[in-house]
Amino acid sequence: DTEVTQTPKHLVMGMTNKKSLKCEQHMGHRAMYWYKQKAKKPPELMFVYSYEKLSINESVPSRFSPECPNSSLLNLHLHALQPEDSALYLCASSQLLAGQGQPQHFGDGTRLSIL
Amino acid sequence: GENVEQHPSTLSVQEGDSAVIKCTYSDSASNYFPWYKQELGKGPQLIIDIRSNVGEKKDQRIAVTLNKTAKHFSLHITETQPEDSAVYFCAAPLYSGAGSYQLTFGKGTKLSVIP
Numbered sequence: 001d002t003e004v005t006q007t008p009k010h011l012v013m014g015m016t017n018k019k020s021l022k023c024e025q026h027m028g029h030r031a032m033y034w035y036k037q038k039a040k041k042p043p044e045l046m047f048v049y050s051y052e053k054l055s056i057n058e059s060v061p062s063r064f065s066p067e068c069p070n071s072s073l074l075n076l077h078l079h080a081l082q083p084e085d086s087a088l089y090l091c092a093s094s095q096l097l098a099g100q101g102q103p104q105h106f107g108d109g110t111r112l113s114i115l
Numbered sequence: 116g117e118n119v120e121q122h123p124s125t126l127s128v129q130e131g132d133s134a135v136i137k138c139t140y141s142d143s144a145s146n147y148f149p150w151y152k153q154e155l156g157k158g159p160q161l162i163i164d165i166r167s168n169v170g171e172k173k174d175q176r177i178a179v180t181l182n183k184t185a186k187h188f189s190l191h192i193t194e195t196q197p198e199d200s201a202v203y204f205c206a207a208p209l210y211s212g213a214g215s216y217q218l219t220f221g222k223g224t225k226l227s228v229i230p
Binding site for chain 1: 146147149151156157158159160161164166204208211215216217218220221222223
């Protein structure tokens with residue numbers, strides 16, 4: 001079982017809905033990440049939080065809004081999504097920033113489908 | 116730009132044979148090289164990693180080798196088993212600007228182990 005827990009596992013929503021994805025880790029990691037993964041592609045970085053502060057936003061559309069309420073939780077708020085946003089959304093965490101040579105641990109993702 | 120190239124994209128081997136996946140990277144300052152295994156419906160799982168101060172690391176049937184001069188690293192799986200069938204991703208921290216490095220993934224290798 002993964003040590004990074006994501007909920008829900010599956011989500012179907014219409015283009016006018018508002019929903020949130022949740023991620024939780026209790027490993028004491030101070031860096032947390034959101035990735036988007038399309039079928040047969042590698043994970044694509046969206047956001048990075050370091051010590052609960054947003055440190056990287058990879059030019060993600062504003063219909064995706066991240067939030068880090070505390071060092072264990074990471075949310076991704078979704079609003080007015082497009083069909084092309086259908087994908088697997090992965091959360092990951094690491095002790096410190098992964099670019100500093102820290103292993104990243106991934107959750108099993110939320111499979112998002114936009115109708 | 117900075118990137119990570121991974122080959123082959125697909126690999127089929129007979130059970131018991133060895134499998135080798137190779138990656139090259141562009142940033143000579145990269146110092147940490149993880150390998151992830153992603154099974155269907157799951158998130159990427161870290162299976163082995165290597166730092167730039169060593170040339171090889173083994174963990175049971177899995178080994179990773181690193182050639183810093185040539186900027187390439189390889190995953191070796193010996194005595195393959197059907198449960199090794201998955202998509203494997205290499206990764207390396209590449210410079211992303213403003214003094215920061217981001218973990219960048221290769222495009223993945225789909226390994227099929229034929230019983």
